[in-house]
Amino acid sequence: MTRRLPWVIKYRPKRIDEVVNQDKAKQALIPWIEAWASGRKPAKRAALLYGPPGVGKTSLVEAIAKEYGFQLVELNASDYRRDVDIKRIVGSAARKRPLYGRGLIILLDEIDGIAPREDAGGLRALLEVIKETENPIVMTANDPWKEQLRPLRDAVLLVEFRQLATGHIVRLLERICKAERLYCEKDALKYIAEKSMGDVRAAINDLEAVAEGYGKVTLSLVKALVRGRDKSIDLWRTLNSIYYAKYAWQAKKAVTSSEEDYETLLAWLNDNTHRKYKEPEDLYRAYDALSRASLFLARAKYRGHWSMLSYVFDLMGPGVAFARVKGQVARERFSYPERIKLMAQLRQVRETREALAGKLAERILASRATIKREVIPFLTAIFRNSQDPTVPARIALGYNMTREEVKLLAGARAEEILKAAERIRKARPGEEGEKAVREERQAKPAGLDAFLGLGSRGGIAPGKGASRPQRSTRRRGRRRGSS
Ligand SMILES: Nc1ncnc2c1ncn2[C@@H]1O[C@H](COP(=O)(O)OP(=O)(O)O)[C@@H](O)[C@H]1O
Ligand SMILES: [Mg+2]
Structure with missing residues (x-):
């Protein structure tokens, strides 16, 4: 069973003009790339694109590479932390002739990850590579003003990316709704956009979460489901992180960083695990873990043994994640837990009685x-x-x-x-x-x-x-x- 593409990937801009609201960044970056393309090496051989997450930094580099016919070599932080790695991997890419196209763009995404002290040697090596590179090096970072990046700042073209305006995000979301033939209320999209605080990735993820869960996107749904980005990973992300976790820490972190209380989360896991896992043995293990989680949670709460919560996290997170040994994660939608639905109905009854x-x-x-x-x-x-x-x-x-x-x-x-x-x-x-x-x-x-x-x-x-x-x-x- 294949998982369909997440929308942030599916709807990545393919052309430069599809990256919206970043005209200043384009004005800085495009002439620089054109210089490379025409064989004139610019004085600064590397560019550092900086700005908050989810505003199009990586997308713009990819779109530029495509439109100007550059081959893109994307390196992750883990590839270039130590100086030997940088010399070996980045260095060899910097000297390489492209296999096809006009040239090669080396993208070092999210270099904020380079640690100040441990990787100081790495930064020095990177500076040397930049001086001699035959190919444009583009780096991205959220915060370029960190002390450890100072030597780098002087050696690169700094390109600022700004948070997107709400209106722009709404339009991007509308385009997705249309392409997905999804019923979306404009106010709901506005709400999502505002909550995302300029982070398009977060906005698209929220849209997808609501759409996947409910098949439509209305204001009341998003109000109930979408929280401020700074506050939490929402429920959908939490559940997905558990069901699709590759590592134990991912599943555990999903549980501990969730804003939902553990009982709610447990209810969701209880009512949805059978939708996601189809192998009986996987299910057996998952529900075994959940029943123990429930037990420990009760002990933690009613007897005040709070140290037991750590078992709850382990059982709800990794316990469920690694119960799946045989099967794949099924594509079924999450459904609202019956118990919580019932509580909501009761609440409605209470409110009506109060009004009467x-x-x-x-x-x-x-x-x-x-x-x-x-x-x-x-x-x-x-x-x-x-x-x-x-x-x-x-x-x-x-x-x-x-x-x-x-x-x-x-x-x-x-x-x-x-x-x-x-x-x-x-x-x-x-x-x-x-x-x-x-x-x-x-x-x-x-x-x-x-x-x-x-x-x-x-x-x-x-x-x-x-x-x-x-x-x-x-x-x-x-x-x-x-x-
Ligand atoms: N300016 C933008 N115009 C269009 N889509 C954008 C823009 N910024 C972000 N996105 C969307 O958000 C997702 C994440 O963007 P990305 O370029 O990876 O952000 P960053 O690298 O700045 O964190 C992309 O898949 C794209 O769909
Ligand atoms: Mg990025």
């Missing part, structure tokens, strides 16, 4: 607590048991209840009561109470549709399509919206 209690308290002049304890149970009994649905319907209208509130009280009978209430409301626009209900009892056909809603107090939210441009409804709508 508030509404009744105003009219009955009793405290909310009293209402919840003494009134709501009786209303519930009436709504669920009365023979005649117009009785609860009338109460609902009288107290201006919302659909949710009627549902809370009536349970399975909600629809029946709502319909009765709707009939009463339609039957006598402008009047409520006794008269309307009496007529309802006589089963007189309503039929005054033309007056739909006119003059009524708008107790029950209209069904789909029934628009009632009425003050009371609007007011209620707003109140509910703002709570």
Whole structure:
């Protein structure tokens, strides 16, 4: 089974003009590369692109190489830390003639990794290589002002990259949504862009996380899922880091650096491991680890043995990661854990009851607590048991209840009561109470549709399509919206 490409790779800029919002950097870098391309070696034979992560440094180098026909040799930090490595690897690349194309660009990505003291020799060696290189050397760094990089700074062309503006990030995200045929709300993209604080990589990752988890990107989803970049690795990243971990420390770090509490994380792992692992033996091992994690977590919490948390981390992270011995990670989507879903539903019920209690308290002049304890149970009994649905319907209208509130009280009978209430409301626009209900009892056909809603107090939210441009409804709508 193959994992599809992460979007940050899939949607990497392929041409220079696809790298947006970095015109100044391009103005500095392109003439320098053109000089190399035309055989005039510029005075400074290396360039240092610096700026925050995820703003297009690596992307621009790759795009330039492609458009100017340079072969790109990309070296990772681990290749060029020690001076002998630098002389051997970078040095030989610096003298090399390209296999194809006009030349060779040597990219030393993220040189911040070179440690000040241990690798001092490495830096010196790098400076020597820069002096003599036959090929352009491009380095990238987040922070070029570190003391250890000072000798380097004088020897290179410094090119600054800036954080991207929110608007630019939104447009990049929109392009991806379109290409993926994904339903994306503009406000949601704005939200993601703002949270990313100029880091396009983070923004694209967040977009992908929400899309992969939910198949669409709405404001409410991203508000619930996307956090500030500085705050945390989000849940999706945490889970992926666990399921796809190559090393134990990666899986463990995913757990310890997650912002979710461990119980939430455990719930997600519990409900998703069977989607990701398909081999029974892998699953057996994973759930064994999870059950132990749960045990240790309980001991840590309830007996205060906090030192046991470290077992929890090990079992949830590496324990799950290395349970997978035989199979591949399946491509199934993560799903919301049932337990957490249930809690959310309960919360909704609680909120509805709270709102209803508030509404009744105003009219009955009793405290909310009293209402919840003494009134709501009786209303519930009436709504669920009365023979005649117009009785609860009338109460609902009288107290201006919302659909949710009627549902809370009536349970399975909600629809029946709502319909009765709707009939009463339609039957006598402008009047409520006794008269309307009496007529309802006589089963007189309503039929005054033309007056739909006119003059009524708008107790029950209209069904789909029934628009009632009425003050009371609007007011209620707003109140509910703002709570
Ligand atoms: N200026 C930009 N224009 C278009 N896409 C960008 C830009 N900056 C970053 N990206 C996107 O973010 C991802 C990471 O960019 P990258 O060039 O690796 O950032 P950096 O090297 O600055 O950390 C890329 O795959 C690309 O899709
Ligand atoms: Mg980079």
